[in-house]
Amino acid sequence: MESFFFNITDTSYKVTYLYSHKNEYIKRVDISNGIVFFNIFLQSNREKSFQINNLDRMVMIPVTKKGSLRLHDNIKDKVFEIKENTINIFTSSRQDLSFNISKAQNSEIFILFIADFVLKRYLSSKQTEIINFLYQNIQDEVSCELIDTKPTDALSLYIIDKILDSKSDDLMASIRCEHNILEFMIHRFNLVDMLDEELHDDEVCISRSAKDILLRSYINPPSIETLAHLCATNETKLKKVFKKVYNTTIYGYIQKLRLEKANLLLKEQYLNIGEIAREVGYKHQGHFSKLFFESFGVYPKDLLKK
Amino acid sequence: MSKIVLITGASSGMGLATSKYLANNNFIVYATSRDISKLSNLNKTNIIPLSMDITSQESINRAVDIIYNKHKRVDILINNAGYGLVSTIEDMDEDEMLNQYNVNVFGLLRVCKATIGIMRKQNSGIIINISSFLGKIGLPLLTLYNSSKYAVEGITDSLRHELKDFNIRVHSILPGFFDTQFARDNLVTNLQTFDENSAYANLVSKLTPIIIEQINNGNDAQEVALMILKIINNDKFPVRATVGDKAKKFLPMRKELSDEDFERRVRQYYNI
Numbered sequence: 001m002e003s004f005f006f007n008i009t010d011t012s013y014k015v016t017y018l019y020s021h022k023n024e025y026i027k028r029v030d031i032s033n034g035i036v037f038f039n040i041f042l043q044s045n046r047e048k049s050f051q052i053n054n055l056d057r058m059v060m061i062p063v064t065k066k067g068s069l070r071l072h073d074n075i076k077d078k079v080f081e082i083k084e085n086t087i088n089i090f091t092s093s094r095q096d097l098s099f100n101i102s103k104a105q106n107s108e109i110f111i112l113f114i115a116d117f118v119l120k121r122y123l124s125s126k127q128t129e130i131i132n133f134l135y136q137n138i139q140d141e142v143s144c145e146l147i148d149t150k151p152t153d154a155l156s157l158y159i160i161d162k163i164l165d166s167k168s169d170d171l172m173a174s175i176r177c178e179h180n181i182l183e184f185m186i187h188r189f190n191l192v193d194m195l196d197e198e199l200h201d202d203e204v205c206i207s208r209s210a211k212d213i214l215l216r217s218y219i220n221p222p223s224i225e226t227l228a229h230l231c232a233t234n235e236t237k238l239k240k241v242f243k244k245v246y247n248t249t250i251y252g253y254i255q256k257l258r259l260e261k262a263n264l265l266l267k268e269q270y271l272n273i274g275e276i277a278r279e280v281g282y283k284h285q286g287h288f289s290k291l292f293f294e295s296f297g298v299y300p301k302d303l304l305k306k
Numbered sequence: 307m308s309k310i311v312l313i314t315g316a317s318s319g320m321g322l323a324t325s326k327y328l329a330n331n332n333f334i335v336y337a338t339s340r341d342i343s344k345l346s347n348l349n350k351t352n353i354i355p356l357s358m359d360i361t362s363q364e365s366i367n368r369a370v371d372i373i374y375n376k377h378k379r380v381d382i383l384i385n386n387a388g389y390g391l392v393s394t395i396e397d398m399d400e401d402e403m404l405n406q407y408n409v410n411v412f413g414l415l416r417v418c419k420a421t422i423g424i425m426r427k428q429n430s431g432i433i434i435n436i437s438s439f440l441g442k443i444g445l446p447l448l449t450l451y452n453s454s455k456y457a458v459e460g461i462t463d464s465l466r467h468e469l470k471d472f473n474i475r476v477h478s479i480l481p482g483f484f485d486t487q488f489a490r491d492n493l494v495t496n497l498q499t500f501d502e503n504s505a506y507a508n509l510v511s512k513l514t515p516i517i518i519e520q521i522n523n524g525n526d527a528q529e530v531a532l533m534i535l536k537i538i539n540n541d542k543f544p545v546r547a548t549v550g551d552k553a554k555k556f557l558p559m560r561k562e563l564s565d566e567d568f569e570r571r572v573r574q575y576y577n578i
């Protein structure tokens with residue numbers, strides 16, 4: 001009985017080279033029986049591909065730092081183009097997949113595979129949480145489904161670097177690496193907006209338009225009163241809906257959008273921290289750094305260094 | 307001093323391979339069989355063929371006495387004899403049912419009964435049960451065989467507790483499919499189940515060729531022999547071992563996946 005997972009019988013943190021030539025490689029690392037990542041580094045301007053054909057319930061997260069790839073779902077004969085600089089969450093419960101890494105001068109791609117029984121350990125009692133959603137999704141028949149795609153951000157790269165930098169002979173290599181992978185999962189899953197299916201139409205409507213407005217104006221957002229007006233509702237109702245749908249206050253939500261934007265700007269490396277703080281609407285760099293740390297666990301300067 | 311091994315079902319397959327391998331590694335092997343003429347041309351000084359029918363306590367006691375009188379000890383017992391009944395439950399007859407457990411389960415217990423006393427008094431011993439990876443999977447047509455191997459798994463787990471104070475360790479080996487005489491001589495089929503007009507004809511025609519093909523293209527029995535020596539040499543060896551590359555992922559998968567997910571894999575693997 002074959003499985004993509006369960007590759008570790010006598011060791012943990014097992015490194016397998018699927019391809020290696022000069023300083024190019026496609027490396028598979030098994031952290032435990034349910035967590036695997038591929039570390040892909042190619043320079044020769046040639047296409048490379050590999051297959052995954054199994055009966056595993058899993059979440060796959062390809063992250064393209066440089067280069068792009070095409071994911072072919074051979075069961076449904078469907079193609080997913082995974083562009084440069086994106087982080088994507090896919091689900092699958094039975095797969096016949098071809099990963100084709102496109103021709104490029106430089107390809108740096110990280111792909112994380114998580115088995116459903118790993119997610120199962122972390123299910124929440126709140127059914128609407130993303131982790132429950134992903135777990136439920138792969139209990140059904142899914143050959144390959146794209147759940148979310150977002151641009152690559154500085155914090156993700158920072159955590160991925162930590163994952164890739166760990167070595168099999170490090171002290172506590174396996175638990176350290178798994179810790180970093182969990183951190184990565186928490187961060188990524190946090191960025192996916194989950195809408196409760198039991199919401200009323202008007203609640204969905206109000207929260208959507210408020211979000212759209214804030215997405216355009218979070219640097220200099222309207223007052224709550226104006227926002228309520230723009231969403232054709234009143235302040236009390238708007239606050240209530242926000243709490244219910246996004247599980248935060250309006251101000252908290254604005255802050256989340258600002259910090260997420262800052263996280264993307266940090267990745268670009270064009271601006272310094274003071275400029276980024278102002279760019280997303282904070283007057284004081286120190287205040288911005290402090291909020292960033294509270295939210296992401298690292299200081300912006302640590303992300304800029306990389 | 308050479309250790310004394312008693313192994314059942316030694317005339318072919320894993321039993322034979324293990325007997326030879328242990329003999330080459332300086333063990334004295336009592337190779338038992340219902341028909342020792344099959345062991346007559348072995349000509350190895352360290353292998354002593356012994357007649358034993360594991361369905362008869364008397365026959366077992368007689369064989370064990372011979373060993374005990376000569377050496378005053380039995381160090382290692384390898385319960386290997388076994389066969390497989392292929393029958394639906396609807397079709398099986400009383401004798402088929404009783405006989406499957408009589409050999410695979412009660413036979414094993416009888417040999418344990420005859421040797422445990424000796425091991426207890428010498429305050430040491432190793433019992434290795436050859437179970438099967440089918441002792442952790444359900445399969446149609448093999449209900450009796452698989453459940454007999456489930457029973458062996460339960461025997462291993464229970465005896466470990468019962469015998470721990472006497473320095474006797476008990477292990478199970480769960481082989482994947484192995485190319486032995488098993489599919490050729492030791493799969494007993496029920497005629498009704500295999501009748502072309504049987505209600506199970508479709509299942510029979512789908513599953514049995516796969517199983518027979520997998521056994522006949524299975525691993526080499528020598529791998530079991532190597533595993534047995536590993537277990538003997540390592541006091542700290544885990545309770546169970548799987549052998550055969552196909553079976554390697556098996557135990558971790560069985561532990562980690564839900565029953566339903568595991569069942570899904572079994573169905574896909576056996577096309578049922």
Ligand SMILES: NC(=O)c1ccc[n+]([C@@H]2O[C@H](COP(=O)([O-])OP(=O)(O)OC[C@H]3O[C@@H](n4cnc5c(N)ncnc54)[C@H](OP(=O)(O)O)[C@@H]3O)[C@@H](O)[C@H]2O)c1
Nearest residue numbers: 315317318319320339340387388389438483484486487488
């Ligand atoms: N082959 C596989 O794929 C496979 C997989 C998992 C587990 N197993 C298990 O491995 C063990 C050894 O089998 P093998 O593959 O080596 O097959 P094998 O070559 O057919 O040997 C089986 C042995 O069991 C003995 N036996 C069979 N029917 C018996 C009966 N009615 N009463 C008493 N003894 C009987 C035979 O001993 P004598 O004729 O010498 O008396 C024979 O030597 C069995 O317990 C089997 O269930 C086999």
